[in-house]
Amino acid sequence: MASPQHNRILRVGLLQGTRILEERHLLQPGDFTVGQDPKNSLVLPLPDLPASFPVFEYRANQYNLVFNDDMRGRVDLGSSDVDLHALRDQGQAMERGDQYIVPLQESARGVVELDKDLRLFFQFITPPPESEKPRLPPDLQGGSWRTMDRMFFAILAASLLLHFTGAAIIIGSEPPPEPELSLDELPDRFARVLMPPKAEEPQKPSVDSAQAAATEEKKPQPSESDDKPAADASSKPSTPEQAAAHRAEVARKVAGKGLLKILGSNGGAGGGAFADVLGSSTGGGDIAQALAGAGGVGVATEASVGASGPRGGGTGKVAGIGELGTSGGGKVDLGTKKEVAVSGRVTAATPEVESSEVDRDALVRYIKARLKAIQNCYEKELKRNPSLKGKVLVRFNILPSGRTGDIEIEENTLGNEAVGSCIRTVIRSWVFPFKPDDEVPVAYPFVFSPAG
Known part of the structure; x- marks a missing residue:
């Protein structure tokens, strides 16, 4: 082993x-x-x-x-x-x-x-001591300067110098004056701040309370004359002679007042105006005799006249509105009021985009999906001028936030400023799906023509 x-x-x-x-x-x-x-x-x-x-x-x-x-x-x-x-x-x-x-x-x-x-x-x-580490020959040993990429270090140093110099110049220079913007050029998020708060309207009094106040003002105030009926009631004649005398006095006073004074209360020498109207049928008698037998006065309505027939002793016939007609050679037909529909056609040509950060095709698709609002601006003025047609070239910038800025009507062959102002308002509300690093100028032409 x-x-x-x-x-x-x-x-x-x-x-x-x-x-x-x-x-x-x-x-x-x-x-x-x-x-x-x-x-x-x-x-x-x-x-x-x-x-x-x-x-x-x-x-x-x-x-x-x-x-x-x-x-x-x-x-x-x-x-x-x-x-x-x-x-x-x-x-x-x-x-x-x-x-x-x-x-x-x-x-x-x-x-x-x-x-x-x-x-x-x-x-x-034999393993060397821990304190003695193997070392490479001096010609093979490298340092920080030898291992560094000199080209990269030079580019880095130049870039840092350029950036710090530019930052120092910007900090030391005065900021440019900010131009005042008109209301049309002001973004929507600032327009709300400039709108003053709407004052609360005072509450109007109701119709019932107004009528009650008017009735209260028109209500007569009590006076001394209100006490007269009580006095007259106490002085009521008690004998027939006194009653006859009282009636004669009242008739004399009434004959000289208002309409009776004009018509005349009796015949007399000239017969009066009432005699001229009634002729000899009354024999120049008293008004009371002329009006004797009158049953009263009523308001004539369709139900009282048309349904129950004519009143009085005559044999006349009441004609309704439906029995009336016109005669003539032609027939009149007014018809119904109709509003003539006016429609226009909007075509968008190829836009000019001065940056590769905004996709031209995506921009065209975004604006074509919102051409209806541009068409409405044109059709509103087309109703007033049916021959209105031409081209409108709009130039605007797409901001890094996606909104639009510096909207200008560069060309307007329509000759109608209202259409250009409406288009500028519509474009200001657009928020594009692009987020460029800097503002991207865009020139977009719209061609308008009547559809009919």
């Missing part, structure tokens, strides 16, 4: 000719692999080697040398210097698939050829 190897460590080096390219000391026992895989102990871009090949493996407290048929080399096992193929042919190497394994003692050393120019040498050495 092989003795455990605790006193010495494995030293492996890579040789190119007689020059040592790299050297490893396996302070902790373990496998040593070579190949193209970055996880190997030693990465070698050799096409003949597999991705990972274990040249030295640590099993049962002992290192084993592993090689295949393509490898060449020699091993000194302490008693003799033997070629790898001789170890294979003499049966001193155990076969494992397409690989061969040779156990190594602490006195073993040797060389394994990986390529015609690259070789691995190995031996067991």
